[in-house]
Amino acid sequence: MSEMNAPVPRRVREAAAAWAVRLGEGELDAGSARRLARWLARDPRHGQALADAEMTWALAGDLRGSDLFTVPVPRAPRNPLLSLLHAFAAPRRVAAGAGLALAGWLGVASMGGWAVLTADHRTRPGEMRTLHLSDGSEVLLGSDSALDVSYDGKQRRTTLLRGEAVFSPAPRSADEPRAFVVVAGPGASTALGTRYLVRREDATHTWVGVLAHSVEVGLAQPPRAGRAQARVEEGQSVRYSANEGVVSTPMSPDSQADWTQGLLRFEAQPLGQALARIDGFLPGRLVMLNRDAARTPVTALVHLDSLDDAIDRLCAQVGLKAVRLPGLTMVY
Numbered sequence: 279m280s281e282m283n284a285p286v287p288r289r290v291r292e293a294a295a296a297w298a299v300r301l302g303e304g305e306l307d308a309g310s311a312r313r314l315a316r317w318l319a320r321d322p323r324h325g326q327a328l329a330d331a332e333m334t335w336a337l338a339g340d341l342r343g344s345d346l347f348t349v350p351v352p353r354a355p356r357n358p359l360l361s362l363l364h365a366f367a368a369p370r371r372v373a374a375g376a377g378l379a380l381a382g383w384l385g386v387a388s389m390g391g392w393a394v395l396t397a398d399h400r401t402r403p404g405e406m407r408t409l410h411l412s413d414g415s416e417v418l419l420g421s422d423s424a425l426d427v428s429y430d431g432k433q434r435r436t437t438l439l440r441g442e443a444v445f446s447p448a449p450r451s452a453d454e455p456r457a458f459v460v461v462a463g464p465g466a467s468t469a470l471g472t473r474y475l476v477r478r479e480d481a482t483h484t485w486v487g488v489l490a491h492s493v494e495v496g497l498a499q500p501p502r503a504g505r506a507q508a509r510v511e512e513g514q515s516v517r518y519s520a521n522e523g524v525v526s527t528p529m530s531p532d533s534q535a536d537w538t539q540g541l542l543r544f545e546a547q548p549l550g551q552a553l554a555r556i557d558g559f560l561p562g563r564l565v566m567l568n569r570d571a572a573r574t575p576v577t578a579l580v581h582l583d584s585l586d587d588a589i590d591r592l593c594a595q596v597g598l599k600a601v602r603l604p605g606l607t608m609v610y
Contacts, residue, residue, distance in 0.1 A: 290327050293317065298331035394439045397424035401441070403561045404582070406538075411436075414448035415458060418538055420477075421559045429456075438462040441558070442477035444489070444538055445469065464520040465497040470509075475535050479517070487515035487531030495524055542580040542588075549576045549596055553609060556585055562605035564589070571596050 297314060318324050394400070401407050401423050409417040411427060413434055419425055423441025434447070434456045447458035447469040458469040460476050462484040467476060472491035479485055486495055488510045495516055496507040504523025510516050515531050518524040536543045537559075544552045550572030557564040559582055566572050574596045580588040586602075593600050593609055600609050 286323050286327050290321070290323060291331070294324065294327035294331040297328055393426070394424040397439050398427050399425045404559050411448075413454060413456075416446040418444040418446075420444075420537060432456060434458045436460050438476050438478055438484075440478055442475065442537075444473065444475050444535060446473045463518070464499065465495060465518045465524070467510075468494040468496070470494060472512075474510075475531055477534070482521070483517055483519045485515065485517045485527065485529070485534075486510060487529065487534050488512050489531050489535060497523065537582065540582045542582065544576055544578045544580070546575040546577055548572060549574050549592060552576055552578070552592060553589070556580065556589065560585060560607070562607065564607045565609070567608055567610040568598060571598055 297317070300310065318328070399407070399409055399417075399419055401419050401421060403422040405421060407419045409419060409425070411417065411434075412429065415434065417425065417436070420442040423443060424439040425443060426437040426439060428435045428437065436445070436459070438460055443460075445458070445460055448454060449471055450457065460467045460469075462476050462478055463482065465484060467474065467486050470492045472493050473489045474493050475485075475487045475489060477485045486493060490512055492512065493510045494507070495510055495518060497518060497520065499520065500506050501519070501523035502521050504525055506523060508516055508524040508526075513531060515527045515529045515534070516524050517527050533543050533545075542555060542559075544555075550566050550569075553564055553566050553572075576592050576595050578588065578592055578595075586607075589600050589607065589609070598609055600607055602608075
């Protein structure tokens, strides 16, 4: 890996973000300009990191014209949520938005987000796309997901960088002897004549559910605990991570694949988890403010084409309310 393509250390990203903020506030004095020049000359990655941070800062500045920061929020006596929103003056909200954007830039970079941004295939929140690969395999890429495809003479390798997808590999044969492999996080799933769902739950955990036939799941390195490999049969599912290894789960692959039919199904699931799942299909953000209610189990069949209505119905089950702003829904 070349020096320019190596992961940028967090300290570099933080320094670049700090310089971007200072440059955005106005011209540097002579001493600060010399310090910036020395910092840029120290490592070729510093210049690219600063350029990325400056772009993020500039985009955050554009929020100044967004409805989120210009539409006044009505004051509501004895309502702590709306009172809190009303308390933020516009300049303070713009600065907060810029800070959040820079924080997001740091987080995306540290989570390998640049690979997501440059992935072979990406979907927006709420979008699903069917991919037809060169060998005849089919992939249904889920909402807000990213996939790389890297076939060679030995292996049909795909890498799920974010989100989820249903994989329907073309079967191995005399004409196609290469294994079909889905890499996600610290492990991989090898198809054994199958159809299966893979979901990146977070940076460290991946869930695999088999819809037909079977899959061989294995970690690249021995885990700190648990199994390093497992054969997963039709109707079964596992979750794997570098810490816990490969662990069986009670989650039904068929119900978890309901999104392919435009549905989400929740059966006695904690409200916080249900809303987090819905959040993955929304173009904006969904934030749960009531931590106690987040543990309350809810049951619902949600249609992806009416998510606002679904959120309201889930809130009604536990006596909560939802307030909506442009790009943001808050449940309290």
